[in-house]
Amino acid sequence: MSITRLPISRRAFGLGAAALALTPVAFAQAQDWRARFPELVYAVVPAENAAGVTERFGPWVAYLSSQLGVRVTLRIASDYAAVIEGMRSGHIHIGDFGPSSYVRAHAVTNGGVEAFASLRQADGSTGYYSVAYARANDRGARLEDFQGRNLCLVDVNSTSGFNVPHFAMHRANIAPDRFFANVQTTGSHENSIIALQRGTCDIAFNWWNSETDSNLMRMGRRGMVNPADFKIVFRSERIPGSPIAFLTSLPPEARALIRQAFFEAPTRNRAAFDRLSDGQSPGFAPATHADYQVIIDLQTFVDRLRRERAQRAS
Template sequence: MINRRLVLASIASVAFAASASAEDWKAKYPEITFAVVPAENASGVSDRYTPFVNYLSKELGIKVNLRVANDYAAVIEGQRAGNIQVAYYGPASFARARLTGVKTDAFVIDVNSDGSKGYYSVFYVLAKSPYQKLEDLKGKNLGLVDPNSTSGNNMPRFKMEQMGVDPDKFFSQVVFTGSHENAVLALVQGTVDVAANWWNADDDSNLTRMLNKNMVKSSDGTLLKKEDFRIIVKSDLIINSPYAYLSDLPDDMKTAIKQAFLDAAKKDSEAYKKLSDGKNQPWQTITNEDYNKTIDLIKFVDSLRKKAS
């Protein structure tokens, strides 16, 4: 009888301590900011993420504020300052954050429909153009996305280096468009002749998402199709994007955040599906070490810039 009472008392004590611990971090963080890099235009990011942020607020029992960053660097600097507790990075921007001393830890990663955890950088041209390979574009305009974008700048520069192409000398102009969507639109509008972008599969890319939303039109208003674009360069596989939280958050808070992400596909399937148009499998755990190769890529691109200067 005494042993049973001791066991029950011990269980109650542990439960009370866990509850008190949860209340401690919630008292310290009654609301947090979840920031997302601008892989697409702000309205598209907000529409895609708002249902999930609502789920996250309910699951954590605190207010979660969605912040759509103006550029990739804003997410890095926001976490550096401690103003962004949870962030969705691109692989290169996360690597840049880690490389420059931001105390942030990756905890889950996007998983493609086939179970893979990577994607590609591709160069698009219009199918009606005469350009069949990169060498055909000497003296033309190149559209990149953002200096901290993996598929929109870092991997393209790495790939071009492998091909013996110095973009700043080979092209007439290198234009940063700010988002992957803007890069596609710049190509359609003729501002650039070739544009870098991300691509998972033939039916899953930034381009196909834009086409599904009727966002891509010619100058006369005609809706364009996938067949109106041609890929002339495709990179090696890039590790998928991570979600990361500040390293110095309370451990039980980080555990709760991570678990909420891992449970999202089951607990709020509609909100989860909206993030990737139903293309992704549930998130899986990831560590900082999984991005070491991406850090090496960033160092390589930095070395190219130093040579150019």
């Protein structure tokens, strides 16, 4: 796991406009949490290469530092499990999750991790989709056409890259370990597209928001691939939006300021917010744990399915 420490502006050590309006008691409480938490760690799992993540999140964590009055450090995790473990141990305070990895984090911490925000889509809605890509010139047009070929998934804790695909394939009576010649996890959404491009796999699952906003389109804008070289052969029903979550052990004053910084970002620092969202979002929507009940049910199903397959294999 690599850590990128970002420079903090002088504003990081000020109180910010919100603090100026505090009562003397609230002011003392706010200062108390900063003394206890002089640094907050913000963790993300890359859907792109590390340089791309730093470019996207660098201005964002600098903005958070200026609003919270403490250093915010970006941690680029190797996978979702690293973020889950970091939050369980208390070494990570704020995390970007997929729905499934959030549900897992909430479970292993006994509710010690709480969702509070989700990025809105361009039309103001929340949520996204799991899609399966194939090469544009491939003869296959749907999942069922890829029997005996190679499948790429993303990460066992990825919603769009692992859990939703397994649920969709189960509904289509496809047992991946028997239907495909080879099934592999690539570790990231970006890696799956590259594997598909190179011919390592013939079908690859990924996240997709819209025709103009997806991992594939982001890679295309950076010149890594030509989106026209790929086609969608499967798209899921809408998935609840990917949550941002923080530790419930953070003081209430800190959590309130974190929420405020996220929800006011489009007006307080539009440039940093647009860099984070590729200019594809109007802002954040509130999120709660109850929003992810469907993912809890999905996670339970996928875990049971994996246990049954492991038992059959043994």
